[in-house]
Amino acid sequence: MASDTDVSLLVIVVDVNPIWWGQQAHREPEFTLAKCLDAVMVLGNSHLAMTRSNKLAVIASHCQDSYFLYPTKKSADNGGDESSSGDGKYELLSATNNQMAEEIREILSKTEVRGNSTDTLLAASLAKALCYIHRVSKELEVGQEMKSRILVIKAAEDCALQYMNFMNGIFAAQKQNILIDACVLASDSGLLQQACDITGGLYLKLPQKVALAQYLLWVFLADSEQRSQLVLPPTAHVDYRAACFCHRNLIEIGYVCSVCLSIFCTFSPICTTCETAFKIQLRQMVKPKKKKLKQQM
């Protein structure tokens, strides 16, 4: 039973890869980064409005670094002078929105053109989110309990180089009972599917990007206890097949080196990664015996 002082923390990780979003603007002009950020703000406001003890954090995942959009160091210092907006909105919400807008403007204005890294640093943002959750859990009052979850809004494609870090982050989240939800805008991501399956979150690939806010509010606003009462999209089958290290093909049955744990599709007497020699007994081929037919008179 959740008491009044139980804290529910939602960390939203938004993929703001400028290259992908710049190209997206040409592909689909009615859904731009601005619209996406608006939808994220709607979700954040709704989460804060649900219960007074709810907490929010938003991380922007860029190709050079990952930045906190909310809460930021500046907000803690200023104490929210410019938080009063004219429309009578709840002050916390307007403060949040203003901070987020300011931060994202600053981040994107400082973006430099670099050719070598065009991938979103999603694994790094995930790690930052986990650290933030850990820090907040240490700052709780005595007797307060916290449930946290991470929502990843992904735009660009998967980066295979982040595989190890990503998996480490996923298992760390699983150990801490942190759900990872995923809302995928464009192409399916195998890593996020695995993350959602392992931690018990929801994976959703949007059929329509324009209605992002609606999907976010319907599927991702409720926390894990409330989700059992709702009728939500069912979990799809996750393809956990691994790819062999030699050909990068997906295999169902393979050979694993017991020393370095690298996966191969065929047996070779020396592991190419760690150069350990192996001996394996192959089954003796039994020649079928010819039965002598008895001559019956």
Added chain:
Amino acid sequence: MASLSEEVLLVVKKVRQKKQDGTLYLMAERIAWGPEGKDRFTVSHLYADIRCQKISPDGKAKVQLQLVLHTGENITFHFANESTAVKDRDAAKELLQQLLPKFKKKANKELEEKNRMLQEDPVLFQLYKDLVVSQVISAEEFWANRLGGVNNTDQALYNNNKQEVGISGAFLADIRPQTDGCNGLRYNLTADIIESIFRTYPAVKQKYCENVPHNLTEKEFWTRFFQSHYFHRDRLNTGTQDIFSECAKQDEKGLKSMVIQGVKNPLLNLLALDDNTLDEGYGVCSPQPSTSVANRTVKESSNSAIIKRFNHHSAMVLAAGSRKGETLNDQGSETSSTDGNSRDSDCFHPPVKKAKLQEATEYDDLQGENRPKTVPLNLKKSDRYAHGPVPLQSHQYTTSQDIINSVNYIHHEMSNYKPNLTQVMSSTAASSAIAALSPGGILMQGGAPQAIHQMIPTDIQGELKHLYVAAGELLRHYWSCFPVNTPFLEEKVIKMKSNLERFQMTKLRPFQEKIQRQYLSTNLTGHLEEMLQAAYNKFHAWQTRRMMRKT
């Protein structure tokens, strides 16, 4: 009348049965009763049919004997002879007591065992109902694998499942004599107490066997036992007329031998323990041993006698518990088994002793660290771990021009970013999203299989479980026949296949029709059908191979 070849063991006149006067006859193999004046027996039962007998309690006016048959029937005989009713009844009872055990059929024991197994295991009971009662397989096949060994040593098996009941240390104290009113004491002896006394003091048991029933009756024996000083607290050595004075001497011998054997635990020095202390906290001082008995006060000697009695009693109780139902016939082994030390000495064989010494003298924390030697891992191609077991994906390459364009565009767009939360999306977009998320929408497909256990009613689920258990049992019998080596297995295979077919006809088809009638579209019996089909295929293959071998 009875056939003349039957030997009549006891005849009791004036026995009423169902309010009719008559005579009771106890024969070699049966008990019979005939009414007064008639030649025939109206009531006759073999001893083998009688499960047990009961008698009415002593205080009741009616002196009765009741026979309980295996079928559950009760037959009551009322002994109506005024003077000798109780004697007659007791005579009949004693004779029956001796005769009934001889005739207990072994087959009935088996039936009882089967009943017991069926009662204890509800799954087995359900399986029995499904398979045997509905004639799918015969009862012998069902019990073939399950009983095995009941006929041989059933008593021993039964006993092995039960734990031995130990002896209460206070059994003598529990006897608790009651005053009889006029200066006498009344001791209530039950069979349990008698058994405890015999198990703890084999000497007393021996005396009993020697004297009863030749010299003394049971009652007299126990009266003497309780009167003798052997039983009482202060065991002064009385004259030799008391039959129990020998027992007292034996006990003394036993106690001495126990003390001589001592405690064999090398880690414990019992003799160093002492009760005499200098003062609190100042340790133990060993007093001068006084060897002359005359120096002790009267109180000390009576105290030591009681303590000796108690020690001896406890040692005997423990020894009796560790004997575990062996029957001791020779006196020679008595004293050797009276010490509870035997278990201790067993415990100190060399490896156990060494382990105990090590435990007592070494501390794990202070040992040096012995980490196993490891081989370092040297990776030649560690970049493989960077991407891990992820398949190659087609990478979309962006040209540098693209990158520059995109970044500039984003700069431009987001420099004036202001959240416009009232215009986040249009209502048509929202309603189409809702439609997609509602049950039946494009995102909600594929949720049905998860709820199958909620869609099928529980009684159908229960029936399906029973079907699976029954089918599993039949298939187990069937598949255990392969490979078919002996003609017995051949017959069994053919029989089992016909059993499977019968099972499918009588149980599976009606169930399928039933769920079809209830419009449950899910295929609940598909797997069962597959298993049966696999069995049939194997049978066909085997049969064709057999035909080919014969031709």
